[in-house]
């Protein structure tokens with residue numbers, strides 16, 4: 001009813017007020033509603049331009065006049081009787097859509113309507129001509145109104161509200177409309193909800209919630225849309241729901257009217273059906289450039305149509321004029337009048353195209369604002385009775401209908417963007433994009449990982465190649481070294497053979513041109529060592545480079561952990577490699593120092609032309625000490641400082657036989673210097689050496705180990721340690737098995753040193769030390785024999801001391817163990833060291849009378865006599881003489897033999 005949207009379609013409606021002759025105007029055109037509605041964009045989105053009305057009011061509406069039908073109720077029982085003699089006050093010409101209102105027997109007025117429904121019109125037909133086009137419009141997104149107007153008892157409720165529960169053909173417009181709507185909406189995308197209200201005395205009651213009895217009308221100031229937010233909206237899914245709802249509403253209506261002491265004909269019943277449908281709009285044209293680069297094609301615009309069907313069963317129209325005169329309470333009459341008369345005034349104003357339409361005068365007109373002069377498709381059915389007694393009412397009803405026919409609405413589709421659905425769709429699109437992004441990220445991560453792996457593989461390949469090259473180089477160095485050692489040994493043997501067996505060092509010293517060859521070897525090994533160091537440096541640089549390259553690899557996020565593990569592993573390999581190289585270096589250094597040491601010895605030997613010892617210390621241990629004290633450090637001592645004792649000792653347990661033997665040699669050399677002995681023993685070197693002696697059958701190892709032990713055995717504390725750790729037994733066993741004279745010399749030297757310890761006498765004998773010592777004499781090598789003799793002399797001296805001090809009694813253990821024959825036999829040995837030791841041993845034995853008889857019978861007396869006369873050493877000579885003189889037994893025997 002808003003005047004601002006009123007469109008006077010023809011401007012010639014006034015004629016409708018007049019009898020037929022004057023009403024032949026455009027407002028009675030027989031064109032159906034439907035033909036004037038644009039094709040639905042719901043079914044064919046692109047087929048017609050969308051009339052998008054977001055209720056803010058564009059100007060692109062479609063004119064749509066209010067359609068008005070008239071329905072005649074059949075005579076009821078009462079009328080059949082009372083009006084039996086009278087003709088009906090109206091005569092219908094349905095085919096002409098005309099109604100003749102009889103004034104009297106000879107005069108009548110004819111009115112034309114959009115539909116004329118006789119008393120025989122079925123409910124179905126009434127629905128189809130009155131409501132169906134409106135319902136279809138609502139389904140298409142337009143608001144719609146079907147309203148019944150008429151005197152009480154003329155069939156408004158019959159037409160609109162019959163439920164037809166027993167007889168479905170009797171169903172009224174409400175049920176049929178709902179049926180049609182429900183049949184056409186999609187439960188997935190659309191929704192239908194219903195409010196059911198009663199307007200009585202300007203107050204709106206909720207028939208679905210009777211407690212809610214003063215619902216206010218809210219108008220959107222922008223769009224002018226009217227809504228009742230306080231009313232109950234019940235979602236309807238099927239007809240059963242709806243019937244139930246209507247029944248509830250009806251029951252509440254009766255209850256409310258009872259309470260208010262009124263009747264339904266005095267109130268207006270309003271059923272509001274809200275239909276919300278989702279449709280897809282036409283796609284917008286998007287610039288093709290962005291289209292191509294974009295990941296998603298712009299989806300068709302989701303639209304939502306929110307239309308409303310309002311079905312109004314008005315209060316009886318008779319009250320407009322009859323109230324008050326029929327004794328109704330004034331207030332009620334005023335209120336009922338208010339809404340209906342306001343409706344009449346608005347329709348008049350609209351029909352006459354008045355400047356002012358008093359919409360705001362009543363709640364009914366406010367509620368129906370969109371239905372008359374608004375945007376809704378509106379169909380009015382006016383109901384009349386046949387009785388001539390109500391001619392006045394009938395006439396006024398017909399005139400109301402005629403005026404309403406002049407009201408032109410401007411239909412607008414209630415369509416807007418479906419932001420919710422659009423947002424849902426965009427969310428789905430976003431999800432898709434996120435998934436795609438994740439997939440691409442994964443591909444990227446995989447690629448990064450692959451590159452990392454490749455880099456690592458390359459690194460390890462380089463490392464492998466490098467390690468291989470290093471190993472080759474190492475083997476080459478070793479081979480060269482072994483060869484040079486072999487050459488040296490060959491030369492040595494050659495020299496020995498040339499110059500006879502004149503002592504180990506003697507041979508060495510007498511070699512032809514010893515200095516030059518060794519110096520060459522040393523230079524060569526030095527060169528190798530430098531090369532090795534250079535290669536190691538390069539390797540280290542390479543490793544550092546690779547490490548920094550790895551560090552620069554892009555961080556692959558969560559894969560970083562495994563990356564780090566991999567790097568750590570590579571690093572650990574690197575460290576192992578480095579350690580191996582270090583070992584290599586130590587070996588090479590020790591090799592070099594060994595050679596340097598030997599060369600040094602050789603040079604010194606040549607210089608002095610005196611006697612020295614390969615491992616030092618056996619015959620004259622102090623000579624080594626002297627050297628080291630001489631101001632400049634020995635090469636071995638230098639090695640000791642460079643490499644560190646622990647590292648050298650650790651190499652004793654190396655799995656590489658070559659490494660082991662070199663380490664033993666180095667330790668042996670170190671042990672030759674008194675200054676180192678204590679440190680070696682403290683660092684566990686002695687124990688390691690004994691373990692080696694116990695566990696290795698290898699003659700070379702045994703020889704050098706025995707040498708090292710011999711050197712350590714010079715020290716008294718070490719002697720005891722050797723004894724405690726089972727060393728005597730070990731040396732005895734080694735002595736019995738060894739064939740190599742050098743090994744035997746070393747073992748004999750070690751035992752000889754032990755023999756000089758007073759505390760070890762008993763143990764030495766009980767563990768087979770004496771027997772082992774004597775056993776070694778079997779080899780006949782002067783060096784070995786010299787050590788055996790020294791041992792026996794040492795032992796005899798200690799034993800003699802013990803006997804003198806009263807610690808020991810009885811015959812000499814040496815005699816018990818059968819040493820005497822060997823002593824006597826070698827007492828006059830060509831080798832002066834042997835001879836001298838034996839001479840001393842004989843003197844010590846002879847000092848105790850218990851031994852005298854055995855010595856005499858064993859032929860020792862003769863030797864003693866010889867010593868006392870011929871020994872080159874003055875001290876020994878006089879010792880022998882003194883001893884003989886002091887022994888009564890010897891003297892007696894000498895007298896007997898007439899020896900002076």
Ligand code: ADP
Nearest residue numbers: 072073074151152153154155156157158159265
């Ligand atoms: P209103 O709602 O206009 O007051 P009702 O719909 O209550 O009138 O109708 C009054 C009576 O007339 C009811 O008994 C109803 O059944 C009957 N009636 C109305 N219209 C018709 C019709 N077209 N055919 C048969 N009976 C009708």
Ligand code: MG
Nearest residue numbers: 156157264265
């Ligand atoms: Mg009624």
